[in-house]
Amino acid sequence: MGGTRYRQRTAGPIRRAPRCRRGNTVAAMSLTEASDATLVVAIGRWRQDALAEAYRRHAGAAFALARRLLVDRQLAEEVLQEVFLRLWNQPDRFDSERGSLRSYLLAQTHGRAVDLLRSETSRRRREEREARETAEHGTDIEREVMDMAVAEQVQDVVASLPVDERKAIELAYFGGHTYRQVAVLLDEPEGTVKSRIRSGLRKMRVSMVEAGVSVSWAES
Amino acid sequence: MGRELSHTDAGELLGVYALDALDPDERQAVEAHAAECGACQAEIAQHREVAAFLAPSWMPAPEGLWDRIAQGLEETPPPLEMPLAPVVPIQRPSPRSRPMAAVAALIAVAAVAAVAVLGLKVVDDGRRIDRMNQQALSTGFDRTVNAALADPAGRHIKLQSSNGAVGAEAVVLPDGAGFLTNKHLADLPSGSTYQLWALVGTSRISVGVLGPKVTSVGFTAPPTAAGFALTTEKAGGVVTSTNDPVVVGKI
Numbered sequence: 364m365g366g367t368r369y370r371q372r373t374a375g376p377i378r379r380a381p382r383c384r385r386g387n388t389v390a391a392m393s394l395t396e397a398s399d400a401t402l403v404v405a406i407g408r409w410r411q412d413a414l415a416e417a418y419r420r421h422a423g424a425a426f427a428l429a430r431r432l433l434v435d436r437q438l439a440e441e442v443l444q445e446v447f448l449r450l451w452n453q454p455d456r457f458d459s460e461r462g463s464l465r466s467y468l469l470a471q472t473h474g475r476a477v478d479l480l481r482s483e484t485s486r487r488r489r490e491e492r493e494a495r496e497t498a499e500h501g502t503d504i505e506r507e508v509m510d511m512a513v514a515e516q517v518q519d520v521v522a523s524l525p526v527d528e529r530k531a532i533e534l535a536y537f538g539g540h541t542y543r544q545v546a547v548l549l550d551e552p553e554g555t556v557k558s559r560i561r562s563g564l565r566k567m568r569v570s571m572v573e574a575g576v577s578v579s580w581a582e583s
Numbered sequence: 584m585g586r587e588l589s590h591t592d593a594g595e596l597l598g599v600y601a602l603d604a605l606d607p608d609e610r611q612a613v614e615a616h617a618a619e620c621g622a623c624q625a626e627i628a629q630h631r632e633v634a635a636f637l638a639p640s641w642m643p644a645p646e647g648l649w650d651r652i653a654q655g656l657e658e659t660p661p662p663l664e665m666p667l668a669p670v671v672p673i674q675r676p677s678p679r680s681r682p683m684a685a686v687a688a689l690i691a692v693a694a695v696a697a698v699a700v701l702g703l704k705v706v707d708d709g710r711r712i713d714r715m716n717q718q719a720l721s722t723g724f725d726r727t728v729n730a731a732l733a734d735p736a737g738r739h740i741k742l743q744s745s746n747g748a749v750g751a752e753a754v755v756l757p758d759g760a761g762f763l764t765n766k767h768l769a770d771l772p773s774g775s776t777y778q779l780w781a782l783v784g785t786s787r788i789s790v791g792v793l794g795p796k797v798t799s800v801g802f803t804a805p806p807t808a809a810g811f812a813l814t815t816e817k818a819g820g821v822v823t824s825t826n827d828p829v830v831v832g833k834i
Contacts, residue, residue: 393757400730404760407727408801411656418649427639440645447652459730461628466635470601473634477603517636535604536637542599543606554595561598564630571636 399464407454414451421465422447425472432476432539442479446471473536480539520570528563531556588616593623601630728762728799740811742830750830751797753811761790761804763797763811768829771795771815778816778824781808782833792820810834 394402394416405413425446429439446468450457457467521529527549534545542560546553588596593616599605600613617623731737737754742763744750753763763779771777777797780787783805790811791802795818804811812828 397758398734400727401734401736401756401758401760404727404731404756405758408760408803410758411653414656415649415653418644418652422644422648423641424638426644427642430642431639436645440648443644443648444652444655448655451656455727459727461624462632463635466628466632469635469638470631473638474603521637532602532637535599535602536634540604541606542604545604557595557599560602560604561595561630564598564601564633567633567636568629571633 400459403450403454403457403459403464406451414447417450417464417468418447421468424465425468428469428472429476431537432473432480438479439476442472442475445475477539516574517571520567520574523570524563524566525559527551528559528566531559532563535560586612588612590616590620590623593617593620594626597623597626598630601627602634728764728801731756731760731762732764738834740832740834742811742813742832744830751813753832755804755808755834759804759806761802762799763791763793763802764799765797768797768813774818775815776818776820777829778814778820780812780814780824780828781805782810782812782831783807784809787812787824789820789822792816808834 394405394410394413397405397413397416399417399420402413402417406417422443426439426443429442430436433439433442449471450468457464461467524532530549531542531545531551534540534548535542538545540548542557543553545560546556549556551559593613596605596609596613600610605613613623617627732739732752732754734754734756737756740753740755741749742751742753749766750768751763751766753761755761768777773795775795777793777795778789779791779793779800779802781790781804784807788805788808790804791800793800793813810831810833812831814824814826814828816824816826
């Protein structure tokens with residue numbers, strides 16, 4: 364494609380804070396009403412205010428997930444920063460036909476947090492934490508499952524899963540374990556664990572659709 | 584590991600892949616298969632959407648983190664990947680058209696000055712859009728263009744030739760972001776280029792020099808644009824055009 368020239372006003376003013384914009388009120392208002400896909404298009408055009416709006420919408424959920432996995436606040440902040448910088452630098456990696464921006468950002472957050480969990484330094488921290496928690500409370504998978512979703516409908520869906528599928532999903536998703544590690548933890552064959560995880564996720568999808576939980580990809 | 588997975592073998596790993604529960608070698612094998620398999624890509628996306636519902640719903644984002652991210656944005660511009668198209672020099676005026684030529688020359692001087700003053704930002708915008716445009720055939724950008732073309736909130740324009748044939752379609756989103764996609768525009772010989780103009784009042788304002796082969800491109804639409812037109816020009820584009828449009832469309 365030939366070199367494309369653009370007028371100067373293509374670029375919005377630099378904005379540092381999502382809630383402290385100055386000027387360009389119309390553009391700011393339209394961004395707050397814009398779809399996530401439109402936001403990503405604007406991010407592709409170097410609109411920092413679009414990234415700020417995406418941050419305003421989704422940083423809370425991404426940070427909650429990172430904290431859940433890593434516990435360490437500083438590490439979770441590093442993950443969040445990396446995820447949003449990646450969205451800024453590679454907006455074309457988000458495909459609005461493949462899912463929501465929320466699920467994309469949470470998947471990015473989860474992947475990076477798991478990488479950190481498996482790194483030596485944080486593994487040591489995590490093992491120390493788990494040893495401390497185990498000493499104080501013992502392992503309580505059911506408690507983990509109970510608070511892993513706040514929405515009542517989603518809780519119902521999770522509760523309806525067979526316990527063995529639920530445990531496998533929870534250990535993989537929130538524990539950051541590989542399915543081989545989950546197999547050891549549950550004393551089950553590896554093949555059984557990966558089948559249970561896939562089966563559990565599929566059942567949850569069906570149940571969510573039946574329960575009317577809004578899922579952008581429903582039977583697309 | 585470097586092994587190739589069959590579709591069945593890959594399918595068995597999609598759930599654990601979506602939860603990041605694979606070892607690196609298996610993860611790479613799944614990614615290699617999924618890169619060529621739309622069904623597996625779709626299933627992974629579905630699993631991730633479910634997983635997103637499992638995530639804790641929300642907690643306040645850390646104080647001051649946005650400021651650190653915003654500071655990082657200024658430090659991460661990508662390297663310049665392609666030069667801007669050169670501005671074509673204004674042709675010498677003929678004696679009969681001296682007044683018009685003088686006006687054109689003044690506009691050209693102003694345009695060059697504007698480019699010089701605003702060059703850095705233009706380069707930043709241009710290369711980012713160029714990078715996305717370059718990836719249009721193989722990445723999500725073309726899907727983004729398609730999504731924009733299907734966006735009911737957008738203003739849609741069919742650019743038609745004098746015989747009514749649709750040469751290109753464009754959409755302008757509420758934030759001014761515009762996308763044009765080729766329908767039946769023929770490739771031009773080297774040395775020529777398509778140039779996109781916004782129709783504002785009685786003026787044409789250049790919004791993009793598109794090159795001799797047009798696929799899908801992004802541009803910024805002036806808020807007062809009443810339509811768009813494509814002309815063919817010498818490579819590099821022109822400041823003002825006297826050529827008749829190849830196709831034209833009103834918003």
